[in-house]
Amino acid sequence: MPLPFLTADRDLDGDAPDPAPLPYDERDHWRRPYRPGPWRVGAAAVFLLLASFVLLSALIIGLAGAPVGAVVCLAVALVLIGFALRLLRAGVWVSAAGLRQVRLVRTTTLPWSAVTSVRTVQQPVRWLGLPRTVQGQALMIGAPEDGEPRLLFTDHGGDFLTRAGAFNRAADTVAAWAAEHRG
Structure with a gap:
């Protein structure tokens, strides 16, 4: 059984209808005129990775019976996630x-x-x-x-x-x- 969604040449015969036109490009929406670079994305990924470790430590601290420490770790993780998202948005x-x-x-x-x-x-x-x-x-x-x-x-x-x-x-x-x- 062929899987047409996996092949790049599924419409080589040319009898497929034209694809629908793209929707009107909204000029009133804010858009970045370039893609974020690899350095920006890599730095954000490192901060998100660090936040995942802090969230894991919050879970372990919370299960150990220290809710104050778990809340502090959760707050630190949320700050790291917010920083990473703002870094991507900059x-x-x-x-x-x-x-x-x-x-x-x-x-x-x-x-x-x-x-x-x-x-x-x-x-x-x-x-x-x-x-x-x-x-x-x-x-x-x-x-x-x-x-x-x-x-x-x-x-x-x-x-x-x-x-x-x-x-x-x-x-x-x-x-x-x-x-x-x-x-």
Whole structure:
């Protein structure tokens, strides 16, 4: 018995109907113009693994008869899970409403009308967010309320380290959103 869902050539004869069109791409929903990088995903996975060990210790401590210790371990595990999820969510998001920069602790949203320029510059950038700086590229936006350009992301950050093509595509995508929605 053939399993057509396992084969890549199931529609080679061409008599299959055209697939349904994709639903309308909602421009009002916030979306990240790039995929999270392997460094960001790997760090979040490590924190989730650590949280699983803390949850296991909470279970063992709770079964041993120390409910206060189990509650403390459960609280630590929930903080670790929240940190890992926020780490995955961090980055630049775009929609028709504007540009949103999500960081670990703070989120900043700018309407497109407040973005005066989007450009890629060569400058010293932080390597994986650490204090060490290296020469790299950064995507900067100009906003009239601060007067100075604001850094969005760099090619040595957790999303783009060793992925120069992904950095260029993300920078082009953000610039295209800005050009389309700035009025």
